[in-house]
Amino acid sequence: MSNKLKAVIIVFVGLVLVGVGVIASILLIQRLQSSRAEVQQTGVVVKTTVVVVTRDLMLGDQIKPEDVNMVEIPVEFSPRNAVTKAEDAIGKFVKTDLIQGEMVLAHNLANPTNSNHDLSFVLSDEHILMAFPADDLMSRESIIQRGDIVDIFATFQQIVQQIPNTTTDTTTTNGTPQEPVMRTFTVDAFQKVSVTALVLEIIPEENNNPPIVGSTGQIIPAKIKIRAYLLALNPQDALVLKHLKDTGAEFDIVLRSPTSTAQFELTPVTEDYIIEFYGLEILP
Template sequence: MNSRTRLFLLLALIIIVVAVIAALLLQNTGNGATNDSTPASTSAAQQPTRETTTRSTPEPTAEPIEVVEVVIAVQDIPRGLPIAENMVAVVQIPEQFSPFSAFSEAEDVIGKIARTDIAREEIIIQGKVVDDLVALANSGNVGSDAAAMLPSNRVLVAVPMDRLTSVAYAIQPGDRVDVMVSLLFIDVDDQFQSASPNEFSFMLANPEGEEGTFIFSDPIDGRFDTRIVPNLGTVPVMVRPSEQQRPRLTTQRTIQNALVVNVGDFPADGRLFIAPTPTPLPQAEDEETEAASSRRTNDGTPVPPTEVPRPDIIALAVSPQDAVVLTWYVEAGVPITFALRSASSTSLAETDPVTLDYILNRFRITLPDRLPYSIEPAIRSIRQLEVGTRIQLNTVTSEPETNP
C-alpha cells in the first residue's frame, strides 16, 4: 500500500468518527428540547382553562348544620306512667326541627309522670310530663284529664244510659262500644207534617145565610171507599180507623267502635287519675248518738247500707260527625243501646236494619192460621218479665210490669 492510499483511509476514518459524534450530539440536544418544551406548552394550555373554570363556576362553600340534643321516647309511654331510664334516649337533630320546650337531658325526664300518652320516637316536651299527678291537679291551668286523653280527631259527647242499655252496667272507661238505635215510623201528611189520616170537613152552601156563603161539617177522619151491600149494590162508604196509627219499628247499629271515656259524672275538678282521699270514719258527736246507735244494733234491726247510685250517663269519644248524630238521637228522644265490643276487636262490620219483615224472613216465621177455636183465657201479652221500670221507646214509667 502506498502512502497516498493510507492517507485517504485515515481521512475517511476521521470523517466517520466526526459524523458519529455529531449525530450523537444532535440526538441528545433534540430530546432535551422536546422535554423542556412539553411542560411549558401543557402549562400554557392548562392555565387559561383553570382561570376560565374558576371564573364561570365558583366552588360551593359548605355550611355546617347546627344540631342540638333532645330527649325522645324509645317505647310507647302510657299516660300516668312514671318514666324510667330505659324508656328514653338522647339523640341529635337539626336545631330548626327542635321544639322550643324540648328536654335536652335525660335526667330531667327520668322519674316524671307522663301527662298524656307519648308515642315511640316522639320528642318529649315539657307539657308532656309532670312531677306528680297531685301537683297537676292543683295547678288549675292544664284543662281536664278528659281533653288530654282524647285522640286529636275525636270529640267527647255525653248520652243517657240505664241498666238495660249499658249491658247491665258492665261498660267501663276504656271500653269500646257500638251504638244501636230503634226508630218508630208513621205516615204523615207531606204538607202539614201531621199524622195520617187527615181530618176533613164538607163545605156546604149555607141554606140560612146569604147567597154565596158556606158552612163546614164536623171534622171526619178516614177515607172514601165503596162496598157492596146486598139488595143495594155498590154504595159509597167512609172507612174510618179503629185506633191510632201503629208505628213501624226499625232497629239498626249505627256508630261503631266508640271509645268510652267515662261512665257517670266526671269529678268536679275534671281529674280522672288522682287517688281518692280516704274518707274518715264517722265519729259519734256525743254520747246520745253513740247510745242510739248501740240500741239499733242491740235490737237486731239491720241498718240498711247507703245505696250507691248507679250511673245514668256515659261519655263517648267519637268523630265530629258522629257527635252530631248522637246529639240528634238525644234531642229526638231516640232510645240508645250500647253493645260492648271485645278488647281485641277493631274491625267495622255492616249490619242490616231489623224490621218485622226481616225477622219473619230470616228466621222463617210463618203466620199462624185462623182456627175456629182458641184457648181461655185469651193471650193478650207475652211480656212476662218483671223489671223495676217499664222501658218504653219514648217514655220511662216507674210502674213495674205485672204478669197478666
C-alpha cells in the same frame, strides 16, 4: 456593595422570617389547645337528664313505668318543657303520637282527673267530644270502662211511606196513595266507638262511716255510679246521635273485644223481620 455582603444580608433576613414564623406557629398552637380545653371542660359540666319513651305511644295512651327511661344529654339539646323526672310522666296520657327514643315534653302530657278536666288530648282536629247518657243495663252494672270499644244499639220509631206491592195491592189501580205508617226499627247505630272518659257520681259511705283511704292516699268511695260517657265522634255522627236521643230512641251499649276491628254488616230489625225470622206468618 459586594456580593459577600449581599449574601450575608439575605441569610439574616431569612433567619428573621423563619424565627417569626416559628413564634407565630407556637402562639397559634397554644391558642388552639387552650380553646379545645375550654370546650371539653364546658361539655363535661353542662349536661341534663330527660325522660324518653322506650316504645311507640299513640294519642291517648297512658304512660306506664316500663314506657320511659332516663338519659343524659347536653343541655343545649334539651328543649323547653322537657320532663326531667320519670314520676312526672308515669300515669299521664299523651296528647300526641310519640316514637321510641323521643323526649317527653310537659305540654304533651295530660291528666283527665285533674281540676282542669283536660280531656281534649284525645281529640283530633276532625272530632268533637260528646256526652252520652249511661242509662242502659250495662251502664247500671258499671261494666263499661274508659278505653273500651263499644257498639251503640238503638230502637226508635219513624214514619215511613209504604211501597205498594204491584202484584197484590189493588190501591195502585185506582190512584189512591198509600198512607205513611209508624214503624219501629232496631239498628246498630254506631260501631267501634271508643269510650274516651267517664262522668262519675261518687256515692258516700252510709251511716257516716269514714271513707277508705288507698295506699297512695286517694280516698276510695263506697260506690261509684256512671252518669255519662264522653265519646270522641266526628261532628256528623254526633248530630245523628243527638237526633236519635232527642226523638226518644232507646239505647243499649254492647262491649267489644279490645282487639276487635271488624265492621259488622247487620240488617235493621223490624216487625216484618221478626215475623219472617221466626216464621210467624198467620196461615189462612
